[in-house]
Amino acid sequence: MINLDLTADVVVVGGGPAGTWAALTAAEAGADVLLLDKGYCGTSGPTASGGTGVWYVQPDPEEREKAMASREKLGGFLQDRRWMARVLDQTYENMNRLEAEARYPFPIVDGVPHKRGVQGPEYMRRMRSWIKRAGVRVLDHSPVTELLVDGTGTVAGVRGHRRQHGTGYRVRAGAVVLATGGCAFLSKALGCDVATGDGALFAAEAGAEMSGMEFSTAYAIAPAFTSVTKTAYYGFATFFRGDGTWLEGAGSQGGRSVIAKELLRTGTVLCQIDRATPEQQRQMRLGQPNFFLTFDRLGINPFTEKFPVTLLLEGTVRGTGGIRIIADDCATTVPGLYAAGDAATRELVCGAFTGGGSHNSAWAMSSGTFAGRGAAAFATALGATANRRRLTGVGEAGIQRPFDRTDALDVIRREVHPYDKNYLRTASRLEPALAHLDAVWDGRRGGAVATGGDLPGVRQAAAMVAHARWMYTSALARTESRGMARREEFPRLDPNQYHRLTVGGLDRLWTRPETVTGRELAVAS
Amino acid sequence: MIEVVSTERCVSCDVCIAVCPTNVFEAGPGGIPVIARQSDCQTCFMCEAHCPADALFVAPHTHPVPADSPLRDEEHLAGTGLLGSYRRELGWGRGRKPGARLAVGPELRPAAT
Structure with missing residues (x-):
């Protein structure tokens, strides 16, 4: 049942830092922007309830070089120098705008504003009011449940549920930005229970790929x-x-x-x-x-x-894996679909090591800006045809076929939360855990097709199971220890596995090594 | 988890219903929101921070505290100054200076390699 039928040039899914910067940038580019948050834009997600350092570095060549080089070894040299440089540039610009335009009250240290961190509640409260001033429409408590595509497979909208109104909704859109966060598997880590990897599931159903999912420990x-x-x-x-x-x-x-x-x-x-x-x-x-x-x-x-x-x-909130992006505007492999923040892979700036804190927050605001700009341009190029397309939902588990939420939450607790399976990784424990996850994904034991208010919960559960399967599949494919992807039986880095790992698929998963890009600028230093 | 909605302090603005990212509250009788889905509470303290009347209290536990816990006793919470303490530290509320203005933490130890 569709009770609310909307149109927008750009839909942004998720109202954390990446989503709000994406919405702001798209609106400033002239797009009509609708931001959808499953919770409340301004309090949702780990940034709003926490606080974070920011990778804010003065545009001084020496300081920038030091900043880029500092974590490269930790990150297994999988970072992309060109992306690091543009994220440093964008973060510098955004933090200065946050002070000048959103009036964020930075502390004054030695007479100058100290911009190497933000307090979460203040930052996200100001981002919410800033995007509203910029003309962005915000729907809170409105979890997206699936992406809609046109006849060519181009992403052309979303469908979802308004949980405080008990009604469904549909949005026709010129482009969609997924800024849904990473996945912390309902662990109750601060502010993370909204981060259930929803965007990665939606993206995969539309044909997108993941990268770096082994960096999720x-x-x-x-x-x-x-x-x-x-x-x-x-x-x-x-x-x-x-x-x-x-x-x-x-x-x-x-x-x-x-x-x-x-x-x-x-x-x-x-x-x-x-x-x-x-x-x-x-x-x-x-x-x-x-x-x-x-x-x-x-x-x-x-x-x-x-x-x-x-x-x-x-x-993957503090890991670096996420939706693979293939262009400077944070485009995914699916036309019309963009990814930003923790929903996207952060290997480009963090490599194989946690982007927790400053790097992730810099990535969120920068990739949000890139994606918002890219999505607005894509929507503009479509012109009037955008709203004349026939839309089809691509959601599978829990929509086109039954999925058992109870089984899913149970298998996540048993096979993903435990330290001896997901943290201290070894094939003899990963393989049986993956088999259990696969069995729940296959859903031979029942479950149901969900509707209405039950649907978001079922889709979150499906997203977590899908996420865990990509994590463990990638972890098994990387038979070495690099960055945070450690294997007990392969404790050393293997120079022959110097690549990124792409993983994809929903029923049958696959992995593919990817050449590391952006190293030509990494002069011996 | 959210443990206290003070009937006495609540000003019936329903802000907590709007801002809770996991939709824990429901509109209640007499304009006082009720904790409808406590098990969904992620203990993020956001409702407390946004409550203009310091009428909410979130215990730090990720499971419900016992019925006789002091963390459910409004009189104890008010007396010890815990009620409204997060909002005070954030510097939110009329006439307060934003805590963000003072938020300079210690230099952190460098990451081990």
Whole structure:
């Protein structure tokens, strides 16, 4: 049932940083823009509820070179230098606009605005009001459930559900930008439960490919039984076993697997943030007030008391895998379809290592800008024919065929959340896990075709299962350890596997190595 | 998870219903929103930050706290200053200076290689 029939030049799916920058840019290019958020644009997603560093680097050749070179080894040299340079340029411009036009209140340090980070709630509140001033229409609580294509397979709209109105909707569009975020598999990591990989499923159903899905082993530290995942500050922490003895080698960086192993072995790891000076402690509270929400409310002083911690899955939110993009305007392999932010692969700027924090936020605002501009141009070129096309939905699982949501959520908990399967990866555990995921995907055991208010939940579950299958398929295909894609039985980097990995398919998955681009600018430095 | 909607403080603006990214609230009788789907709460504290009346409280746990927990006791939360504390730290609300203006964290330790 379609109760609301709309048209737009550009539809942006997702209202986090990438989506809002895409919407803003498309509107400024003259497009009529509709932004659809499954939650609420301004609070949805990990940026809004958190805070993030930003890869903001002055346009000084020496500083830029240092910034690009700094994480290249960590990233297995899979980054693209040309893309890094244009993301640094775009991020610099966007952050300056955020101050001048959105009036973001940056702190003043030594007399100048300090633009190397943003506080999430303030940033996203201002992005929402900014895009509305620019003329973007926003529909909140309106999850998209599938893409619509024309007779040539070009993406030409979306269908979805308005969950606070109980009605369906359809939008005819000249182009669609997917800015739906990564996938954290409903782990309750801060702000991540809306990030269920929906866009990747939609894109794959329209024929798009994924890249870098093996880089999806991100787990964040949080106090046990809570949600606040601010791993950076745990760089000031010491970790202990349940009996209070020092847990050697454990750390927020490089030593997180030690924490995972101890949690698997005994279920308890304790932590104390005991390596911050009083001045640093004061700065931490100012820098990230939400880091202290948990402690203040539990009555714990994290600097003087030991508290239990856990690791929450952040999947491709902090990993770098996502929809493969093939052009400077963030076009995918499907005409009319663009991808930005965590929904897209971040290998171009992060390579094989987590883009968590500054790189991901720079990527979100830059790729959003590129995609918004590209989508607006695509829609303009279509002209009046855009609204005369016959539209067909391409959604499969849960729409054209039954899909069992309960089974899907169960298999995600059993085969994707556990550290010994998704984090400490080895074929003998990955292969059976993938087989379980495949079985749920095939859906031989039943489930149903969903309609109305049940549909978004079923589609999210399908998106998570699809996501996990691409992750494990890519992980099995990379028989080496590169960046965050580590394999226990192949602990070393293999020079013969110096490539990116494309993965695709829905029922039958495939992988294909891809030559690393953009290295010609990486002079020996 | 969201644990408290203060009937006394609530000004019936329904902002929490709008801003909750996981659609936890429903419009309730007498204009007081109700926690309709607590299990969907992702403990992101966004409703609390956007509540203009400091009428909401989110406990840090990702599961419901027991009925007799002090984190469900409005009097305790008001007395300890916890109610409304996130909004105060964000510097949101009339006459407050945005917390973002002061948000300079410590220099972080460089990534290990």
